[in-house]
Amino acid sequence: MIGDVFTWFTTAANWQGTGGILARLAQHVGYIALALVIALVIAIPIGLFVGHTGRGGVVLVGAGNAIRALPTLGLVTFLFLLFTESTTATIIGLVVLAIPPVLAGTYAGLQAAEHDVVDAAQGIGMTGWQRLWQVEVPIALPLVLGGIRNAVLQLIATAAVAAYVGLGGLGRFLLDGLAILDYTEVVAGAILTALLAIVVDLLLAAAQRALVPKGVRLAARAASGRAVAAGGAA
Template sequence: MVLWFWEWFADPAQWSGPAGIPVRLAEHLGYSGLALLLSALIAVPVGLLTGHTGRGGFLTVSVANFARALPTIGVLMLVVLAAGIGLLPVMAALVALAVPPILVNTHEGVRGVDPRARDAARGMGMRERHVLLRLEVPVALPLILLGLRTAAIQVVSTATIAAYVGIGGLGRFIVDGQARQRFEMVVGGALLVVALAVFVIVVFAALRRALVAPGLRQSKAR
């Protein structure tokens, strides 16, 4: 498999043209980044609201856990039947996959803030939005980043399904390789997705180190 991958990866033909590795990688990153952004715009505000107010948390977490059980390829095919082939089915499937971990982690992170710290902040005259933004969000940030990292890895790994509805991305190497019985292409596409997932882990580790206070990093590590 390593030899197959290297022969395919080192071929100059794989690095040029509309079906080359750079183009497919850019497409894959574009789909994944858009899906993660849409998911964060949906899940983070809802998680902050339910976590801060304590209202609707059970329903929110229950719906998110139910959504985790939905098969991504099934969601994709349902949206394809309803809306046709294109970017919309892919986004719908990936967003449905990414929202639950972001939503649950954001909610649980805010709810896990020490109530005594909240009471002290309110006793100092802080308004509710300041309690949320200046106290709860910084304390919950490790869990929020963990939810975003989990979602990002799942999205990057699953974005290969875009190839099944005629869209690009690294999944094209897997689907086209299977169709042409070119196993070196299948292995190459799969290993590129794995490498991209590892890169996502490294990026979020750097974000955690840059954004989370040292004291919180050490407490979470313990």
């Protein structure tokens, strides 16, 4: 199997054309990027509002957990039958998948901001809008970006469902390989998906390190160390 997979990857024909690796990879990334942008536009404002005001937190957590329980493949199939349009069904299904981790990360990040810091900002005359963007959001940034990373990894793994409703992406290698019992192609598709997830996660980790202020990183690390120490003492 290892030799067959190596031969598959080194065969030039598998890299070329509309059904080649590069084309399928571009399609896969396209679905992910579009779904992620839509999910960010929906989830981040809601998470900021709920986290900042404290209103609707219970409803938000419950709705997030309910959405997580939805099977993406079943949802995409249902939407395809409803809209009879593959791209619409797939993107809506992926957006629904991506919203909960982004929403949870944004809400949890704002809730994690120390109340003393927020109260101090209010005490020096900052408006609610200023406290949100100048105090709470910078403190919440690690958790917000962590939620986005989580969403992206889930999207990379799940975007393969696009192949089940006639679209492209890396899922085509899995579906087409199973259809003709070509397990080499199936394994190759799984490897490509895993490699894409690893590379994208490394890039997002680097971006997170660059975007999060050093003081926030040090404070989060210190808080984590205190939590570990307290757990050990207990």
